[in-house]
Amino acid sequence: xxxxxxxxxxxxxxxxxxxxxxxxxxGGYSVWKQILSDQSNKTSEWVIxxxxxxxxxxxxxxxxxxxxxxxxxxxNDDQKYIVCNxxxxxxxxxxxxxxxxxxxxxxxxxxxxxxxxxxxxxGYNYVRGEFMLxxxxxxxxxxxxxxxxxxxxxxVLDSGIDFDLxxxxxxxxxxxxxxxxxxxxLEGKQxxxxxxxxxxxxxxxxxxxTTVNNxxxxxxxxxILEKGAKWYADFGTxxxxxxxxxxxxxxxxxPGNYELPLGISFEEVIDVxxxxxxxxxxxxxxxGGSSTKVLPAEIIQNCTMDYESLQDxxxxxxxxxxxxxxxxxxxxxxxxxxxxxxxxxxCGQCTPxxxxxxxxxRILDRITNGQGKESDLALLVDVAxxxxxxxxxxxxxxxxxxxxxxxxHYHHEFEYMIQNKGKTLAA
Amino acid sequence: xxxxxxxETIKEIDHWLSKFPVGKQRSAIIGSLHAAQHQNHGFLxxxxxxxxxxxxxxxxIQVYEVATFYSMFxxxxxxxxxxxICTNISCMLRGSDEILSHVEKRLGIxxxxxxxxxxIFLKQEEECLAACTGAPMMMVDHVYIENLDIRKVDEILDxxxxxx
Ligand SMILES: Cc1cc2nc3c(=O)[nH]c(=O)nc-3n(C[C@H](O)[C@H](O)[C@H](O)COP(=O)(O)O)c2cc1C
Ligand code: FES
Numbered sequence: 209x210x211x212x213x214x215x216x217x218x219x220x221x222x223x224x225x226x227x228x229x230x231x232x233x234x235g236g237y238s239v240w241k242q243i244l245s246d247q248s249n250k251t252s253e254w255v256i257x258x259x260x261x262x263x264x265x266x267x268x269x270x271x272x273x274x275x276x277x278x279x280x281x282x283x284n285d286d287q288k289y290i291v292c293n294x295x296x297x298x299x300x301x302x303x304x305x306x307x308x309x310x311x312x313x314x315x316x317x318x319x320x321x322x323x324x325x326x327x328x329x330x331g332y333n334y335v336r337g338e339f340m341l342x343x344x345x346x347x348x349x350x351x352x353x354x355x356x357x358x359x360x361x362x363x364v365l366d367s368g369i370d371f372d373l374x375x376x377x378x379x380x381x382x383x384x385x386x387x388x389x390x391x392x393x394l395e396g397k398q399x400x401x402x403x404x405x406x407x408x409x410x411x412x413x414x415x416x417x418t419t420v421n422n423x424x425x426x427x428x429x430x431x432i433l434e435k436g437a438k439w440y441a442d443f444g445t446x447x448x449x450x451x452x453x454x455x456x457x458x459x460x461x462x463p464g465n466y467e468l469p470l471g472i473s474f475e476e477v478i479d480v481x482x483x484x485x486x487x488x489x490x491x492x493x494x495x496g497g498s499s500t501k502v503l504p505a506e507i508i509q510n511c512t513m514d515y516e517s518l519q520d521x522x523x524x525x526x527x528x529x530x531x532x533x534x535x536x537x538x539x540x541x542x543x544x545x546x547x548x549x550x551x552x553x554x555c556g557q558c559t560p561x562x563x564x565x566x567x568x569x570r571i572l573d574r575i576t577n578g579q580g581k582e583s584d585l586a587l588l589v590d591v592a593x594x595x596x597x598x599x600x601x602x603x604x605x606x607x608x609x610x611x612x613x614x615x616x617h618y619h620h621e622f623e624y625m626i627q628n629k630g631k632t633l634a635a
Numbered sequence: 636x637x638x639x640x641x642x643e644t645i646k647e648i649d650h651w652l653s654k655f656p657v658g659k660q661r662s663a664i665i666g667s668l669h670a671a672q673h674q675n676h677g678f679l680x681x682x683x684x685x686x687x688x689x690x691x692x693x694x695x696i697q698v699y700e701v702a703t704f705y706s707m708f709x710x711x712x713x714x715x716x717x718x719x720i721c722t723n724i725s726c727m728l729r730g731s732d733e734i735l736s737h738v739e740k741r742l743g744i745x746x747x748x749x750x751x752x753x754x755i756f757l758k759q760e761e762e763c764l765a766a767c768t769g770a771p772m773m774m775v776d777h778v779y780i781e782n783l784d785i786r787k788v789d790e791i792l793d794x795x796x797x798x799x
Contacts, residue, residue, distance in 0.1 A: 296765045297762055297763065297765060298763070299723045299724050299725070299762075299763035299767070300724060300725050300763065300767050301763070301765060301767065302765040302766050302767045302768055302769075304765075305765050305766070332654075336765070337665075337669075337705070337707045338707070338762075338764055338765070338774065338777070339765075340669075340777050341777045341778055342777075342778070342779055374654040376654070376662075376665075376666075377665065377666060377669065378665065378705070379665050379668070379669065379701075379705035379706070379707040379708060380705045380706035380707035380708075380762065381704065381705050381706060382762055393665070394662060395659070395661060395662055396659075396660075396661035396662040396663065396664040396665060396693075396697065396701065397661070397697075397700070397701070398700055398701065398704040399704070399705075414656070414659060455767055455768055456768065457725035457728075457729075457767040457768050457770055458724075458725055458728040458729070458770075459728055459729075463725075463767075463768040463769070463770065464768045465768055494724070498723075498724055498763075529767070531724055531725055531728070531767075533728065537728065542724065542727070542728075545722070545723070545724060545727050546724060548761070549723060549761055549762070549763075552761035553761060553762065
């Protein structure tokens with residue numbers, strides 16, 4: 209079986225892995241301390257170059273190269289911010305939760321280093337509200353302990369560098385995971401995404417230059433700089449360097465979060481997760497969270513788990529949340545559930561999304577209730593097409609893609625249900 | 636000083652206020668509402684929202700906007716204990732619908748309703764709660780409980796109903 213948990217999750221099975229003592233024992237904060245004491249060699253440009261060389265791509269779903277994103281920050285004396293997206297809410301995804309719970313100091317150190325690289329003296333970590341009692345106390349204790357150890361604050365370890373870090377708690381809204389919705393929420397407003405451009409690098413939190421990165425992205429930074437960009441990159445492939453934490457859920461024997469090298473074969477991933485539940489046959493996989501397009505077994509079985517391979521298969525790696533679906537599952541019911549989610553969570557700002565997600569859900573609902581019409585499939589595809597690309601943020605696309613891909617690959621199941629008054633073909 | 640908000644709540648609000656730059660106290664609305672809702676055992680009243688607005692010095696409307704947008708804030712009395720059963724995709728594939736119907740049947744209410752004695756509120760949860768690898772799961776008074784089966788659910792309900 210392939211090796212897993214080698215970078216971000218390397219320490220999570222140690223007892224008390226979340227404490228400062230344990231993190232220090234594992235070499236934690238060594239990079240941050242080196243930077244602080246040797247700023248003439250470890251310049252912000254050096255940090256950004258190393259991150260670029262590591263090939264790290266944003267783990268929040270879009271896969272944008274992290275070093276490049278950091279280089280977009282203006283080099284003026286304006287107040288700048290680094291914001292961490294710990295809103296983790298893409299259905300199927302739950303690996304940031306384990307970082308917050310078991311390796312919170314890696315995130316604290318990663319944010320401090322990122323702040324240094326982009327010239328931000330203040331950072332906010334936006335944690336989803338539902339993590340109130342579970343993850344939040346861990347990450348909050350980590351920040352407090354880092355302050356007490358003199359690793360955060362004004363003039364950190366006499367270096368002349370200031371870095372303040374604050375945790376923030378959301379209150380339940382999927383849309384706050386979208387980075388500009390998150391910034392609005394952080395400003396105390398409804399989490400309605402902003403029109404872009406301007407991008408956060410120019411107009412972010414309180415209108416100031418801001419970089420928003422995902423929890424996993426930031427928590428990877430210390431290890432990359434400690435062990436070298438090449439060390440990290442070599443885990444993966446040329447175009448998808450490094451490791452990724454896969455949340456493997458659904459019909460597998462050992463669901464779990466597994467950090468694996470990118471480019472690993474699909475078969476190996478399923479092997480790590482203990483194989484398909486109850487010895488059944490694989491039917492389909494949603495490879496990167498509910499917003500990515502579903503792939504039938506025949507297609508995903510020939511994929512490697514990396515950015516290019518899944519893109520070539522007309523889906524995406526997304527958040528690495530693989531939802532595994534075995535034979536016997538009704539794809540119409542599953543799509544209906546996905547569409548209910550997008551309908552409920554649309555922030556309502558853009559008409560195509562606000563109205564369109566309702567249409568999608570209601571049509572699917574009537575199909576499963578036995579009241580579908582022959583014309584409904586064309587109508588679903590039509591409505592999805594009118595949402596896609598016509599909204600302020602990518603939520604609209606995320607609501608359209610599942611519909612398009614489910615109907616493309618499982619057309620016969622939808623047709624059968626319409627013709628047979630709601631009876632499923634799957635059972 | 637506020638007469639509506641307790642000293643404990645004020646302390647919590649001050650803690651949130653201290654995280655943001657001067658003049659950006661609007662950022663403390665969400666944290667303050669969490670504190671106010673906690674003080675009032677799970678729901679917000681106009682009186683509480685107005686007190687928060689007055690204390691942190693923002694227009695009332697800004698507080699109402701937040702209170703009505705986010706699913707974790709309740710603006711009417713929903714009950715003592717809050718249960719959210721995740722029925723999003725990963726949980727659905729692992730049997731969350733059966734868990735939900737069992738709970739509905741046992742409590743004699745539909746999702747979104749509260750028991751008549753006001754003890755349990757069965758929240759309509761639309762979001763995935765980010766515990767998908769422990770599906771099916773639910774949140775009881777913000778505590779995550781994973782790998783559910785009917786027996787485990789019954790034990791939890793017994794406890795909430797004071798039977799164990
Ligand atoms: C509807 C929607 C929801 C999103 N939810 C999340 C989320 O929960 N966590 C996250 O890190 N990124 C989420 N994103 C992506 C963010 O907008 C953003 O791209 C990301 O935080 C950037 O960090 P990265 O470059 O490190 O990936 C979401 C995007 C959209 C459109
Ligand atoms: S789908 Fe239920 S926790 Fe994610």
